[in-house]
Amino acid sequence: MTGVNVKSEIGPLKKVILHRPGNELLNLTPDTLERLLFDDIPFLEIAQQEHDAFAQALRDNGVEVVYLEDLMAETIRDNAALRSQFIEQWIEEANVHTDKWHKILHEYLDSEYADAKALVEKTMTGITLDELDIDRTNSLVDLVSSPTEMVCDPMPNLYFTRDPFAMVGNGVTIHRMYSVTRNRETIYGQYIFDNHPDFKGTPQYYSRKEAFHIEGGDVLNINDHVLAIGISQRTEPDAIDTLAQSIFHDERSSIDTILAFDIPNSRAFMHLDTVFTQIDHDKFTIHPGILGPLTVFELTKGAEGKVKVNRLDSDLESILTKYVGQPVQLLQCGAGDRIAAEREQWNDGSNTLCIEPGKICVYQRNNVTNDFLYKNGLELVVIPSCELSRGRGGPRCMSMPAWREDL
Ligand SMILES: NC(=[NH2+])NCCC[C@H](N)C(=O)O
Incomplete structure (x- = not known):
């Protein structure tokens, strides 16, 4: 299967991109948690077991699982020039700007990490000063730095493959991220979509070089005509405008309407997919926090290539009913209990990954919500989820579908 095809949130899932959490999680410390967007330090061994169970559950349901680290390794394996270009870019974006340090780090990676996959994983893990074989006695900077200091930061959020890029129909959007720590994650997507034989040639609708941020957790494919995007902590309205221009101008895209949902700007609601996900033709899981009046902007193709914007003041149910084209049922996280709703939403109770209409992947810990979904006929x-959930993302955040069957 080459290229991408994602025209809904629910069409039978055939291929998904994951990242198995790795040593990058070992480089999280209490001091860096906030900056690196974690709430606690996961126990890596268990996180990996949980993640393997996730991947296996998907395979058992007929999904091909491909790993970001393998795709990236395949991209640079037989291409020395590309490998070298990647290393240089990675060092530069890790905030290392002197020739001296570029040289030290490049030589270190080439000598210790000749194998492409080992190299890719190392770039995810980060590098500490004491790993490098350098004479630390003659420069003031080197003398005052602690040997355990990270010269290049880890990228612990990589297992949330939903965010750095997103599939829209047969195209992809490669993102500029909200946070410094996550911005480097999109380097992998850029190399894969520019060079990997299975993905190159995919239309790219947004570039990581754009000025405004947008993240994949905010991008939901409602159907082949309608795309929903959250205006959130992570996604700026200007990014949605830019994206609308580029999608509407591409003849290959069938999207003619983009709905921009204005959701509260808070960590609990960081992305649109933390407050609602589609689980069946006519069903969504939602966080009760977005019930009530809601402002949504409808962007459509206007005259002379302009984007037309229309403000809709309505509520979630009416808006979804209109654009899905049939009455929808909103199933509340926490089953109507306010405390359970907040607790389980914090652990991604409404962040489900739909495998096919009516069949969804969920975290075990959200038992109030899960029980309610089960009673409402969901499979x-x-x-x-004990360790994985410490990064604040659920099954949808941890997966980027590359192929869903059309409905
Ligand atoms: N699509 C999502 N909801 N992703 C969740 C990402 C969680 C991650 N720790 C972050 O703050 O970026």
């Missing part, structure tokens, strides 16, 4: 693929 649940339940995965363990």
Whole structure:
């Protein structure tokens, strides 16, 4: 299967991109948690077991699982020039700007990480000063730095493959991220979509070089004509405008309407997919926090290539009913209990990954919500979640579908 095809949130899932959490999680410390967007330090071994269970559950349901680290390794494996270009870019974006340090780091990676996959994983893990074989006695900077200091930061959020890029129909959007720590994650997507034989040639609708931020957790494919995007902590309205221009101008895209949902700017609601996900033709899981009046902007193709914007003051149910084209049912996280709703939403109770209409992958810990979904006729693929959930993302955040069957 080459290229991408994602024209809904629910069409039978055929291929998905994941990242198995790796040593980057070992470089999280209490001091860096906030900056690196974690709330606690996961126990890596268990996080990996949980993640393997997630991947296996998807395979058991007929999904091909491909790993970001393998795609990236395949991209640079037999191309020395590309490998070298990647290393240089990675060092530069890790905030290392002197020739001296570029040289030290480049030589270190080439000598210790000749294998492409080992190199890719190392760039995800980060590098500490004491790994490098350098004479630390003659420069003031080197003398005052602690040997355990990270010269290049880890990228612990990589297992949330939903965010750095997103599939829209047969195209992809490669993102500029909200945070410094996550911005480097999109380097991998850029190399893969420019060079990997399975993905190159995919239309790119947004570039990581754009000025405004947007993240994949905010991008939901409602159907082949309608795309929903959250205006959130992570996604700026200007980015949605830019994206609308480029999608509407591409003849290959069938999207003619973009709905921009204005959601509260808070960590609990960081992306649109933390407050609602589609689980069946006519069903969504939602966080009760977005019930009530809601402002949505409808962007459509206007005259002379301009984007037309229309403000809709309505509520979620009416808006979804209109654009999905049939009455929808909103199933509340926490089953109507306010405390359960907040607790389980914090652990991604409404962040489900739909495998096919009516069948969804959920975190085990959200038992109030899961029980409610089950009673409403959903088929649940339940995965363990004690450690993975410490990064604040659920099954949807941890997966980027590359192929869904059309409905
Ligand atoms: N699509 C999502 N909801 N992703 C969740 C990402 C969580 C991650 N720790 C972050 O703050 O970026």
